[in-house]
Amino acid sequence: MLDGLAWIARRLPENMLPCVFGIQKGMSHKTPSTFPAEARIVRLISFVLCLFVPISAHAACEGRDLRLDMTATQRAELDNAVAEIIFPEGNHWIAQKGDTVLHLVGTLHTNDERMGAVVERLAPILSQADAFYFEITKEEMKDFERNLAQDFSPVMITSGPTLIDLMPEEDWAALSLTLAERGIPSWMAAKLRPWFLSMMLGIPPCLMETPDFDRGMDTRLAELADLHGIPRYSLESIDELIAMFDSHPLEEQVQSLIRLAGALQAGDDQLITMANAYLEEKHAEIIQLAKIQGLEASGLTAADFEAEWQGFEDQLLSQRNDNWMRTILSLTDQTAVIAVGAGHLADQFGLLNQLQEAGYSLTRAGF
Numbered sequence: 001m002l003d004g005l006a007w008i009a010r011r012l013p014e015n016m017l018p019c020v021f022g023i024q025k026g027m028s029h030k031t032p033s034t035f036p037a038e039a040r041i042v043r044l045i046s047f048v049l050c051l052f053v054p055i056s057a058h059a060a061c062e063g064r065d066l067r068l069d070m071t072a073t074q075r076a077e078l079d080n081a082v083a084e085i086i087f088p089e090g091n092h093w094i095a096q097k098g099d100t101v102l103h104l105v106g107t108l109h110t111n112d113e114r115m116g117a118v119v120e121r122l123a124p125i126l127s128q129a130d131a132f133y134f135e136i137t138k139e140e141m142k143d144f145e146r147n148l149a150q151d152f153s154p155v156m157i158t159s160g161p162t163l164i165d166l167m168p169e170e171d172w173a174a175l176s177l178t179l180a181e182r183g184i185p186s187w188m189a190a191k192l193r194p195w196f197l198s199m200m201l202g203i204p205p206c207l208m209e210t211p212d213f214d215r216g217m218d219t220r221l222a223e224l225a226d227l228h229g230i231p232r233y234s235l236e237s238i239d240e241l242i243a244m245f246d247s248h249p250l251e252e253q254v255q256s257l258i259r260l261a262g263a264l265q266a267g268d269d270q271l272i273t274m275a276n277a278y279l280e281e282k283h284a285e286i287i288q289l290a291k292i293q294g295l296e297a298s299g300l301t302a303a304d305f306e307a308e309w310q311g312f313e314d315q316l317l318s319q320r321n322d323n324w325m326r327t328i329l330s331l332t333d334q335t336a337v338i339a340v341g342a343g344h345l346a347d348q349f350g351l352l353n354q355l356q357e358a359g360y361s362l363t364r365a366g367f
Contacts, residue, residue, distance in 0.1 A: 061206040063268030065276050067289070074292075081288040087352040088284030091342055092122065092367040095352075095360040101335040102328065103129065103365070104351060106342030107217035108278045110207065118279075118367060119220045125365075130334040132225040132232045133327070134218055135341065136241075144238045154242050155196045157250065162190040163197075166254045175261055181205045194253035195245040201261065204271055221339045235324040235340070244315060260298055260308055281367055283342035318349040325354050 070078070082088050091106040103126060108115070126132075148154070157163070164172055164186075176186040179197065182205055189197060207213050225232050248256075270293070277286045295305045321344055328338060328351070338351070345352050356362055 061204055061268045061271050063270070063272035066269050066273045066293075067277075078285065078289055078292060081292070082282075082284050085284045085288070085347050087346045087350055087362075089281050090345070090364040090367070091278070091281045091283065092365045093345070093352055094363045094365050095355045096363070097358075097360045099333045100331060100360075102331065102355070102360070103335070103337045104345065104355075105217070105221065105337060105339045105367075106278075106281075106283050106345045107221070107339050108275065109214070109216040109218055109341060111213050111215040112275050112279070114279055115217050115220055118217070119224060121366060122221075123224055126221070126224060126337050127228045127230070128335065129225075129230055129337045131331075132221065132230055132337045132339060133235055134222065134232060134339050135235055136238060137232050137234045138219070138222055140234055140238060154238075155193050157191045157193060160250075163192075163194070163254065164190045166251065167258060171258050171261070175257075178261070193246070194250070194257040198257050198260065204268060206268060207271070218339055221337070225337075235327055235338075236320065240323070244319065247315075256308060256311070259300060259304070260294070278342055284346040287343055287346070313349070317344060317347075320344070321349055321351055321354065324351070325358075328355070329358060 067075075067078075087093075093104045095102040095104060105122070105126075163175075167175070175197070176189060178201060179189045180186065182200060182203060184192075184200070222232060270290075273289065274286050277283075277289070291309055294309070295302065298305050298308075300308070324340070324344075340351070344350060347353065352362060
């Protein structure tokens with residue numbers, strides 16, 4: 001999918017981005033003749049819209065599993081947090097009600113070669129399904145890519161003050177430096193919407209240099225469906241996602257970005273830790289570890305961070321789960337695969353609990 005985005009980006013007119021993004025205050029009015037970030041920004045926009053929860057890693061991102069270095073106190077804090085969550089483990093569950101069978105598969109949105117063996121184990125079972133449901137199908141993403149090549153407005157601040165105007169100088173300087181490491185120059189970042197930049201911070205620079213970094217479990221399962229001629233459907237649309245992200249006023253998004261900029265940044269160690277935990281099927285541990293580390297990195301009080309975190313959970317997990325359930329509960333007398341980010345499975349608002357409350361029996365299956 002993202003290789004196609006790079007192809008599109010290389011063919012955008014050279015003068016497109018300066019016209020779209022404009023000249024920022026304090027910048028030279030000289031238009032750059034080439035834009036090495038052009039391909040990156042189009043790739044990132046599409047990738048980030050598929051990412052949502054920071055569960056990502058690749059072999060090219062070399063790091064150490066942070067859980068190996070946790071103290072006994074830190075390990076106990078993490079274990080206690082996970083113990084309070086229902087359905088904290090398992091990347092493959094079978095929900096059944098009458099003649100309706102749903103295979104819920106928690107996914108990792110970026111590539112890890114260890115996934116190949118997982119798909120081989122799942123293939124004999126999932127290849128018998130009548131349909132596959134993903135967050136967003138690759139066809140819809142390709143349509144979005146084509147439209148994005150003509151119109152960047154879905155992820156841009158199209159009028160009024162830019163982030164340079166809305167953020168304190170010190171905060172803007174720190175954010176600009178971090179984004180530059182990801183190949184996004186400040187003149188471009190200044191007009192990108194805060195929700196997009198927040199998610200971009202969760203993508204480490206090493207991942208951006210990795211070929212096929214988007215060939216995660218979702219893509220591999222889509223390939224499996226195509227191999228067996230099984231139809232694929234989306235649980236949501238990109239327009240719905242963008243509308244959700246933009247539901248808060250711009251100024252509020254900026255303040256949240258400022259408060260959480262430190263907590264949102266992901267490095268190699270965090271990503272390797274998350275990938276390992278995912279393949280161990282410990283999806284609740286992924287989220288709770290991110291929460292604990294986020295509080296430490298944010299510099300916020302526990303109460304302030306909790307408020308921000310609850311907003312994150314509500315928007316990116318709870319609301320989307322509720323929306324998806326309308327489609328999932330409409331599936332009757334068939335076998336379907338529901339392949340979504342692993343972070344959507346656990347907790348009270350998780351898909352597993354909602355299905356159980358709707359009268360489905362749940363069985364953890366092999367992964």
